[in-house]
Amino acid sequence: MxxxxxxxxxxxxxxxxxxxxxxxxxxxxxxxxxxxxxxxxxxxxxxxxxxxxxxxxxxxxxxxxxxxxxxxxxxxxxxxxxxxxxxxxxxxxxxxxxxxxxxxxxxxxxxxxxxxxxxxxxxxxxxxxxxxxxxxxxxxxxxxxxxxxxxxxxxxxxxxxxxxxxxxxxxxxxxxxxxxxxxxxxxxxxxxxxxxxxxxxxxxxxxxxxxxxxxxxxxxxxxxxxxxxxxxxxxxxxxxxxxxxxxxxxxxxxxxxxxxxxxxxxxxxxxxxDGEGATKFVTIEVQGGAHQQECLDVAYAVAHSPLVKTAVFASDPNWGRIVAAIGYAGLSDLQTEQVNVYLDDVCIVANGGRAASYTEEQGAAVMAQDEILIRIELERGGCKETIWTTDLSHEYVRINAEYRS
Amino acid sequence: MxxxxxxxxxxxxxxxxxxxxxxxxxxxxxxxxxxxxxxxxxxxxxxxxxxxxxxxxxxxxxxxxxxxxxxxxxxxxxxxxxxxxxxxxxxxxxxxxxxxxxxxxxxxxxxxxxxxxxxxxxxxxxxxxxxxxxxxxxxxxxxxxxxxxxxxxxxxxxxxxxxxxxxxxxxxxxxxxxxxxxxxxxxxxxxxxxxxxxxxxxxxxxxxxxxxxxxxxxxxxxxxxxxxxxxxxxxxxxxxxxxxxxxxxxxxxxxxxxxxxxxxxxxxxxxxxDGEGATKFVTIEVQGGAHQQECLDVAYAVAHSPLVKTAVFASDPNWGRIVAAIGYAGLSDLQTEQVNVYLDDVCIVANGGRAASYTEEQGAAVMAQDEILIRIELERGGCKETIWTTDLSHEYVRINAEYRS
CATH class of the missing domain: 3.60.70.12 (L-amino peptidase D-ALA esterase/amidase)
Incomplete structure (x- = not known):
């Protein structure tokens, strides 16, 4: 896969x-x-x-x-x-x-x-x-x-x-x-x-x-x-x-x-x-952080969220799970109304809420791809980090429940 | 479930x-x-x-x-x-x-x-x-x-x-x-x-x-x-x-x-x-921490590890995944040779390695239960914390991949 x-x-x-x-x-x-x-x-x-x-x-x-x-x-x-x-x-x-x-x-x-x-x-x-x-x-x-x-x-x-x-x-x-x-x-x-x-x-x-x-x-x-x-x-x-x-x-x-x-x-x-059970290759880019670490904190919170990962597996643009993960990444004084989120070039969240221009079809089209870019703008500074991850699929569970047997 | x-x-x-x-x-x-x-x-x-x-x-x-x-x-x-x-x-x-x-x-x-x-x-x-x-x-x-x-x-x-x-x-x-x-x-x-x-x-x-x-x-x-x-x-x-x-x-x-x-x-x-897709109820008890936070850090590292969770789902006493999670919980100067791990009353890890008395059958018997206690002794102090979690099953992925549809 x-x-x-x-x-x-x-x-x-x-x-x-x-x-x-x-x-x-x-x-x-x-x-x-x-x-x-x-x-x-x-x-x-x-x-x-x-x-x-x-x-x-x-x-x-x-x-x-x-x-x-x-x-x-x-x-x-x-x-x-x-x-x-x-x-x-x-x-x-x-x-x-x-x-x-x-x-x-x-x-x-x-x-x-x-x-x-x-x-x-x-x-x-x-x-x-x-x-x-x-x-x-x-x-x-x-x-x-x-x-x-x-x-x-x-x-x-x-x-x-x-x-x-x-x-x-x-x-x-x-x-x-x-x-x-x-x-x-x-x-x-x-x-x-x-x-x-x-x-x-x-x-x-x-x-x-x-x-x-x-x-x-x-x-x-x-x-x-x-x-x-x-x-x-x-x-x-x-x-x-x-x-x-x-x-x-x-x-x-x-x-x-x-x-x-x-x-x-x-x-x-x-x-x-080649991640276990991977059906998607996901790039997470966090821009506008005050320092590198907070960019990484946000990127990993999103990358590790089982809810984001299962939504990606399902090709479901359930962007609420992305903002929830950003929200619990532990950034002090995060001004949520400054946060923008993009799936590839599609703006899904603008100023902390659903973008006015966004349609579910746009999000679904990006999510249907094998390779997806989730780009997050924090607007707190000039730092940027990029990480790569996968989705969470049935196959991941199967592989890891059966490994050793 | x-x-x-x-x-x-x-x-x-x-x-x-x-x-x-x-x-x-x-x-x-x-x-x-x-x-x-x-x-x-x-x-x-x-x-x-x-x-x-x-x-x-x-x-x-x-x-x-x-x-x-x-x-x-x-x-x-x-x-x-x-x-x-x-x-x-x-x-x-x-x-x-x-x-x-x-x-x-x-x-x-x-x-x-x-x-x-x-x-x-x-x-x-x-x-x-x-x-x-x-x-x-x-x-x-x-x-x-x-x-x-x-x-x-x-x-x-x-x-x-x-x-x-x-x-x-x-x-x-x-x-x-x-x-x-x-x-x-x-x-x-x-x-x-x-x-x-x-x-x-x-x-x-x-x-x-x-x-x-x-x-x-x-x-x-x-x-x-x-x-x-x-x-x-x-x-x-x-x-x-x-x-x-x-x-x-x-x-x-x-x-x-x-x-x-x-x-x-x-x-x-x-x-x-009633956790999504839960087939097991897991209690994680961390004893002997120097302070509460490090007990919680270890407990959550184990509780959140998808590898531990899938092993629990599979009733597989793959205890190596538990010690790996303890190892990356971020405790400074963790002396791994002081760590003991128990599944219910079965000692699986003593002094950082597989317990001499441990047999795979003992571990498998505990893991087969619906309710499992993972007890970790750090031997760094007198603090203790207990948290509760579930396994990670096929059903979890199904529920969260299909939610909204």
Whole structure:
């Protein structure tokens, strides 16, 4: 039921970054569910992680190892290794240890990632048994297979790729992501891997990723549930024949940042388009806020309202539910008579009440579309924020009532 | 699909408080949808109202008129008269004006209440045409009919009643409520009317209602949507032959407060039991918080998580979703290894991880019940809060996708 999400686009290989996929049979026999990634020597690696206090064991290990010049990433789907306590840390590390032995590197240079059911013990033996096969298949052109390998309730793999020229050299940025439920900002149930062959110092790479995530992965929500496992990493292999980026400025820096932002945005929006049970892709734009936070508060109140979401599912321009959500977003001294609301270009609420020009037919026509823009004007200041979300359908309930069974 | 909610209990008449019901045909011809209530001269009236910034026109009028010694309450269902701007105020007042003329009192002594669809103009003519009939039928024993008259998506009317003796005199507290969706604290899409024949000064009555609402109506959530119209009023007619309560102390004060709290709690829980699509009644108890607010933050994070709600619907003890919700509730420095979670008496999470003694069968047995207690121990302090909520079912989506059509 993904909205406007088709086959994977061409995913250009990134020189110095290889991916290998294997089947450990964690939830289903034969399903490719383990992905190993290798970064060329000298790569820099940045990461952003969930802010959930119950962050999973692999997230804890990743955070510890970001300064150890990571060389390998190992991901399993089917089990999140979250809320698993001390045993979780041991099992996550056992997988890293096995991979480290296979490839001959210190365990500190292996980053683990897990996604799937929370609270069940990680099946270490199954995963470890699959690692040699994954390592044997490491190759730069395996992005599409890896995109499938990290899926959980996703219905389609998600990837994005772009290239640009700098001083006659082609620079590539390619990424994959997964996530369809337990999605809300501060990283979703979401794994994202983006690699470039540019060379970037670690601190600048971290800043670029932080900014890119704030404009993309941290602006999407499906059900408002912040996952325990969200992780997004950005790798710069330095294999392209251009000078390394050591300062946050210059033509190459600007072009790379733009390319990474673009890939991150496409990956994040793909997650929403494939949201659990999604039948609509909804953009919520809040303008005229006094500051960023109040724009986000309004946008998320609307995005998380089950009543708005079910109305969108029903293609019902029940705009009263939108204004009700704006009203409880917690803005101090909101002057409701200054609020305007648009569905695409149709003004449905003007000065806090139903717009005189509005007809139900106009609203119904917009709501019937697969992609809908809800634009809210607060007229309190000059700030603006945009987030992306989905509707709430029968299928969402079915998926999440039946998951695990 | 109401959970554990049967026929109305006996609703004892309250001397000095009459109710009259009529049919205005607002949404359905023949449906009784207009209720007039009359408070005996000398009654005191207290009210608590929605905190939604887009609060409806009738709420604005009610708030203005609380100090005008209200004598009449007029309620319509089928139309919320919310987000209707200046016209909304005019139409709400036009209904009050008509009633004032009929009964011969100043318009300031009439409080209007509306519930139903947001954003559509109030059908004043229909309502006004029904008022004479409602007034003609005013009687003290009409509580049950009035309970039906205020319903929207409710499947059952909701009422509660209790009596106690003081110095040989029987004191009565009786109430009705409505609400099934757009329900979350700070008053839900909820109307509540409670009356007693005790005599209580207005300021003390207001405090009693405020406290009672905070323990009942402000501790329930169905979908997290705070409505534009929530209103709860408490009327003291003073017709019982006991001395008036002028101080917040004494045996009568204590007994009355207890009775009002009990009625408010039953009315609030009835709303949850009849929550849209509800198949389960869930109590969430958070203990060991450093302060009340963090207990509430955790309780509401769990109560609002669509993933927890769908798991409850599926009778699936997918406790990982509960800990994930605790983890994103925003508590600073949450030590996850101190967190314990129980389903009824079954310990599912001990010290932040799956309890050693826990078996899936134990969890499944509790989840299969209609009524479930989720108890969370934070071990950060001595505070405790309890809220009540429902699951998220196919039926919830169906009701809210089809409402209006």
């Amino acid at each position: 993904a909205v406007g999400l088709g086959d994977l686009p061409v995913l250009h290989p990134v020189s110095g970054f290889e991916l290998g996929i294997a089947s450990a049979g964690i939830k289903k026999t034969g399903r490719r569910d383990v992905v190993v990634m290798r970064c060329a020597e000298g790569s820099t690696v940045a990461g952003v992680y969930t802010q959930n206090a119950f962050c999973a064991a692999p997230v804890l290990l990743c955070k510890q190892r970001m300064q150890s010049q990571p060389r390998y990433l190992v991901t399993n789907t089917g089990n999140a290794n979250a809320a698993t306590g001390e045993l979780g840390l041991q099992t996550a590390n056992a997988v890293c240890q096995k991979l480290a032995e296979l490839v001959g590197c210190p365990v500190e240079q292996v980053l683990p990632f897990s996604t799937g059911v929370i609270g069940e013990p990680l099946p270490v033996d199954k995963i470890n048994a699959a690692l040699p096969d994954a390592v044997a298949h490491l190759a730069e052109d395996n992005w599409a297979l890896a995109g499938e390998g990290i899926m959980t309730t996703d219905t389609l793999p998600k990837g994005a790729s772009t290239q640009f020229e700098y001083e006659g050299v082609t620079i590539t940025v390619t990424g994959i992501s997964k996530g369809a439920g337990m999605i809300r900002p501060n990283m979703a149930t979401m794994l994202g891997y983006i690699a470039t062959d540019a060379a970037v110092s670690q601190d600048i790479l971290q800043n670029i990723l932080h900014d890119a995530a704030n404009k993309s992965f941290n602006r999407i929500t499906i059900d408002g549930d912040t996952s325990t496992n969200d992780s997004c990493v950005l790798i710069a292999t330095g294999k392209a024949a251009v000078a390394p980026i050591m300062e946050p400025q210059g033509e190459l820096y600007d072009a790379l940042r733009k390319a990474i932002n673009q890939v991150a945005m496409q990956l994040a929006q793909a997650i929403v388009r | 109401a959970v554990g909610l049967g026929d109305l209990p006996v609703l004892h008449p309250v001397s000095g408080f009459e109710l009259g019901i009529a049919s205005a045909g607002i949404k359905k011809t023949g449906r009784r949808d207009v209720v007039v209530m009359r408070c005996a001269e000398g009654s005191t009236v207290a009210g608590v109202y929605t905190q939604n910034a887009f609060c409806a026109a009738p709420v604005l009028l009610c708030k203005q008129r609380m100090q005008s010694q209200p004598r009449y309450l007029v309620t319509n269902t089928g139309n919320a008269n919310a987000a209707t701007g200046e016209l909304g105020l005019q139409t709400a007042n036009a209904v009050c004006q008509k009633l004032a003329e009929l009964v011969g009192c100043p318009v300031e002594q009439v409080l209007p209440f509306s519930t139903g669809v947001i954003g559509e103009p109030l059908p004043v003519d229909k309502i006004n045409a029904a008022l004479p009939d409602a007034v003609a039928h005013l009687a003290e024993d009409n509580w049950a009919l009035a309970g039906e008259g205020i319903m929207t998506t409710d499947t059952l009317p909701k009422g509660a009643s209790t009596q106690f003796e003081y110095e040989g005199v029987t004191i009565t507290v009786t109430g009705i409520s409505k609400g099934a969706g757009m329900i979350r604290p700070n008053m839900a899409t909820m109307l509540g009317y409670i009356a007693t024949d005790a005599a209580v000064s207005q300021d003390i009555l207001q405090n009693i209602l405020h406290d009672a609402a905070n323990k009942s109506f402000n501790r329930i959530t169905i979908d997290g949507d705070t409505s534009t119209n929530d209103s709860c009023v408490l009327i003291a007619t003073g017709k019982a032959a006991v001395a008036p309560i002028m101080e917040p102390q004494g045996e009568l004060y204590d007994a009355l407060r207890k009775a009002i709290n009990q009625v408010a709690m039953q009315l609030a829980q009835a709303i949850v039991r």
